[in-house]
Ligand SMILES: Nc1nc2c(ncn2[C@@H]2O[C@H](COP(=O)(O)OP(=O)(O)OP(=O)(O)O)[C@@H](O)[C@H]2O)c(=O)[nH]1
């Protein structure tokens with residue numbers, strides 16, 4: 204008979220009425236609870252084994268979703284060692300990048316960007332294309348996590364096997380967030396995504412930042428008149444290659460058409476974002492799917508146009524160089540303002556500047572001389 208093990212606190216000579224005994228633990232992949240697994244638990248709570256550069260590269264090229272996600276996580280890391288590791292991976296992926304149609308999408312909160320992406324992305328997937336959805340959300344520092352690229356607003360698309368949705372990296376400067384999104388875009392391209400959609404709300408410089416990383420830039424508008432009413436920043440229309448008035452459904456159809464015709468007139472007077480391409484204006488209903496195929500057709504016409512006149516390559520080359528220089532600028536600024544000696548000098552100089560005891564120019568000279576002497 205199997206020996207009965209008793210707990211330590213068992214009284215001497217327990218009678219037959221004492222039923223407590225000790226059962227051996229289970230040496231298995233679960234902890235006795237249904238639907239849980241120690242193995243799975245270990246995978247989420249303990250750091251997974253690091254992948255080698257080769258494993259990252261091979262996994263991305265093999266379109267392995269798990270490795271694509273892990274590579275993006277690596278790319279999004281802020282730690283110096285991981286940044287270096289990410290660069291090794293990116294360098295090897297670089298020859299496989301660049302083939303996607305890169306589309307930026309902006310518009311006020313509530314204009315329907317996510318709903319549009321849901322409809323447009325699903326349409327493209329049905330055409331057999333692979334679609335990656337990324338976002339740049341400078342406000343996510345405040346909101347923690349991301350409102351953009353929100354999978355709940357793209358339910359249908361997030362379930363599509365041809366789609367990959369990655370929310371905005373959070374935290375850090377806009378430049379830092381943009382670097383991560385750009386590099387994520389490269390990872391997605393290497394993984395064979397044909398179209399990359401980058402969503403952003405027009406906060407601060409985020410629109411210009413996205414314009415600088417895409418081929419085509421789309422502004423989503425609401426039915427209603429004029430820039431003033433829509434609260435659109437003056438520059439938003441100028442940097443767009445097309446404006447779409449969304450929510451052209453139900454009672455809004457006429458209003459949307461009117462808005463579109465007003466913008467159509469307005470864009471005659473502005474410098475187009477892409478030389479030789481007159482900014483297109485149309486209406487869509489993201490919810491009903493109206494205007495979605497037309498939008499893709501228009502983007503195809505545009506891509507053919509910029510590829511045939513050389514503007515495509517020119518812009519991409521310029522974007523790469525500008526990206527490098529903007530990173531240099533950002534790093535230099537960061538290095539300067541985070542320097543402890545400079546910080547101390549600034550604290551001392553500010554009141555002197557305000558009292559008029561020091562001139563701005565001499566303050567600059569003092570700071571820079573000090574910085575470069577170190
Ligand atoms: N009637 C109608 N409503 C729409 C349409 N597209 C979006 N909406 C609604 O508008 C609201 C905002 O849509 P979102 O797609 O979340 O807008 P967004 O621009 O992504 O918003 P943020 O991510 O917050 O900047 C939602 O309630 C949508 O259901 C449309 O074509 N027609």
Ligand SMILES: [Mg+2]
Nearest residue numbers: 316317351352
């Ligand atoms: Mg959204």
